[in-house]
Amino acid sequence: MIRFTSFAIAAPLAFALSGGLAGTAQAQSQAELAAQANEEGKQLMYADKYAEAAKKFQEAVARVPEAKYFVNLCTARLQEGKLDEALTACNAVDLNNPTPDQKDRAGKLTERIHQEADKQHLALHPGGGGGGNTNLGQPSNPNPSNPSNPNNPNNPNNPNPPTYTPTVGRPLDTNLVNEGRPDHRYTWTFGVDLYGGGGRIGQPDFYGSAAAGIRFKGDVMLDPVHRIGTQVYFQLSRFSQGRDQSFGAESLDVGDLGLAVYKHLCLGGTPRACLTPLAGIHLAFMGPVDDMDEEGSQLFNYAAGGGRFELAFTYAFGRRYEHALSVLGGVNVYTPVFSGPSVGDPSGELTAAERGLNAWGAAGYLGIGYTYRFNTPIGNTPFIILE
Numbered sequence: 001m002i003r004f005t006s007f008a009i010a011a012p013l014a015f016a017l018s019g020g021l022a023g024t025a026q027a028q029s030q031a032e033l034a035a036q037a038n039e040e041g042k043q044l045m046y047a048d049k050y051a052e053a054a055k056k057f058q059e060a061v062a063r064v065p066e067a068k069y070f071v072n073l074c075t076a077r078l079q080e081g082k083l084d085e086a087l088t089a090c091n092a093v094d095l096n097n098p099t100p101d102q103k104d105r106a107g108k109l110t111e112r113i114h115q116e117a118d119k120q121h122l123a124l125h126p127g128g129g130g131g132g133n134t135n136l137g138q139p140s141n142p143n144p145s146n147p148s149n150p151n152n153p154n155n156p157n158n159p160n161p162p163t164y165t166p167t168v169g170r171p172l173d174t175n176l177v178n179e180g181r182p183d184h185r186y187t188w189t190f191g192v193d194l195y196g197g198g199g200r201i202g203q204p205d206f207y208g209s210a211a212a213g214i215r216f217k218g219d220v221m222l223d224p225v226h227r228i229g230t231q232v233y234f235q236l237s238r239f240s241q242g243r244d245q246s247f248g249a250e251s252l253d254v255g256d257l258g259l260a261v262y263k264h265l266c267l268g269g270t271p272r273a274c275l276t277p278l279a280g281i282h283l284a285f286m287g288p289v290d291d292m293d294e295e296g297s298q299l300f301n302y303a304a305g306g307g308r309f310e311l312a313f314t315y316a317f318g319r320r321y322e323h324a325l326s327v328l329g330g331v332n333v334y335t336p337v338f339s340g341p342s343v344g345d346p347s348g349e350l351t352a353a354e355r356g357l358n359a360w361g362a363a364g365y366l367g368i369g370y371t372y373r374f375n376t377p378i379g380n381t382p383f384i385i386l387e
Contacts, residue, residue, distance in 0.1 A: 034064035041072060042386045045177050050079040061089075067098035067106075068387035074109050075176060075384050078116070084166035087113050087124055105384055112176075120169040176384050184227055184264045184274055184314075184321055186373035189219040193235075193328065195367025201239055201334055206356030207252045208240030211363045219262075219371070227264035231278065233257075233308075237332070237363070242356075251289040255300060256332070258282025258308060272317060276326075278310040284334055286357060291349070301349055302357050303339040308332050312369070326369040334361040 041056030057073035060066075070092045077086035090113065093106035117124050196212040215235035222229050239252040260280025266273070287300035310330030317323050337357040341349035352358045 030063045034060040034066075034069065037063070038069055038072060038387075041076065045072075045076060045079070045175070045386060048175055050076050050171070054080060054082075061092075065092075065096050067093045067096040067102045070096060071098075071102055071105055071109070071384070072386050074106065075386065078109060078113055079172050079176065081116075081169040081171040082166065083113050083117050083122060083124060083169050102387075109384065116169060116172070117167070122167050122169050124167055177386055184266050184316060185224040186219075186221055186320075186322070187375050188221070189217075189324075189371045189373045191217050191219075191324070191369055191371030193217065193326070193367050193369035195328070195365040197363055197365030199331075199361065199363030201252060201254070201357075201361030201363065203356035203359050205243045207242040207250070210240040211237050211365070213237030213365075215367075215369075217369075217371075219373075227266065227274075229262055229264075231260045231262060231280065233260065233280070233282075235282075235332075239363070253287050253289060253298065253300070254334070255285045255287075256282040256306060256308070257285075258306075260308060260310075264314070272315055272321070274314045274316070276312045276314055278308070278312070278330075280308045282306050282308060286337065288355060299349075301340050302337045302352055302355065304337045304357070305335040306333055314371075316373075320373075320375065322373045322375075324371040324373060326371065327367075328369060329364070329366050331362055331364045336360060 037056045037059040041053040041060065044050075044053035044056060054073060054076035057069055057076055060069040061073055070089050074086050074089035074093070077083075077089055080086075087110065090106045090110045093102060098106065114124070116122075193215040194213075195215065196210075198209045198211060200209055201207055201211075213235055215233055217231050217233040219229050219231045221227070233256075235256045235258075237254045237256070239254070241251045258280045259282070260278050262276050262278035264274040264276050282305075284304045284306045285300040286302040286304060287298050289298065291299045291301065293299055308330060310328055312326045312328035314324050314326045317325075336359055337352035337355075340352045340355075340357070341347065343351055345351075
């Protein structure tokens with residue numbers, strides 16, 4: 001009797017425990033399958049295969065309706081140009097306990113969806129349950145012969161409304177997605193270089209052979225696939241004091257405003273290190289240190305042309321390689337001055353020849369630099385980071 005009672009108690013308990021464990025295993029399996037589908041969708045997004053990616057994200061939200069999967073689905077549908085379905089997915093983010101960051105990204109995506117609709121003159125009418133098929137149509141008529149049935153297509157008093165067709169516009173021209181894996185691809189940058197070296201500018205001995213300077217630069221990536229970009233830069237260099245005492249040896253400051261093109265050569269896919277050759281042209285403004293106006297400000301009365309040729313070794317770090325440290329070497333080349341005070345100038349300024357600036361010059365340099373890379377187009381909606 002005691003044995004029977006023990007069995008009667010233990011059997012249901014074992015059944016309940018096994019059922020609970022099975023349910024937990026099933027729940028974990030669904031979460032794992034959703035995560036796998038989401039990861040496959042991300043890789044498809046990186047490859048610009050938006051329709052295939054949307055199917056994977058839709059599978060993920062069907063298995064586990066988490067906010068991050070709805071954000072990804074909204075992004076993919078927007079990329080396709082399926083604006084209604086994108087808006088439906090974004091609206092579902094708020095219904096699934098989003099983090100503040102997920103809610104913010106959904107808001108930015110929603111804003112972009114409305115911008116695209118306005119630009120393409122389309123009306124938005126989201127529906128559905130947040131990621132499923134919004135083209136639900138009308139329920140079928142179980143008895144089409146019954147004229148009182150409101151779904152009877154033959155009933156003139158209660159005609160069927162037309163089947164709903166979601167709004168579809170043009171696919172986006174650019175991929176909004178910022179890859180989770182790092183790469184040397186970005187939109188624009190801002191950076192600074194410090195450099196020093198030596199050479200000669202102008203006539204011998206007018207100015208010293210040592211030079212040092214600072215450069216402020218901004219890059220714009222023109223071709224992300226081939227990692228080709230353009231750089232706008234301003235650099236200020238100082239050449240040391242010369243030995244020619246005829247007019248009083250002085251130092252020379254040179255300010256260069258230039259434009260260059262460059263290419264990242266990154267071997268092995270997306271390593272942290274790249275070689276970056278660069279070539280540019282600049283307009284140079286030259287001012288001997290003793291050339292002052294009445295208020296004591298230095299004058300830059302001499303203008304010349306020039307070029308810059310550089311090779312940099314860049315090491316990138318950060319979640320998306322947003323920080324870049326560089327070791328660089330190059331040469332700045334200068335033409336003879338083509339604009340400056342003339343003979344008999346009322347201001348009393350010396351001519352380019354009298355300043356020794358009527359000859360070609362060049363200075364080599366070595367330096368270090370830091371650049372911060374942005375993935376946000378100026379004036380546009382930020383890129384979306386997939387989870």
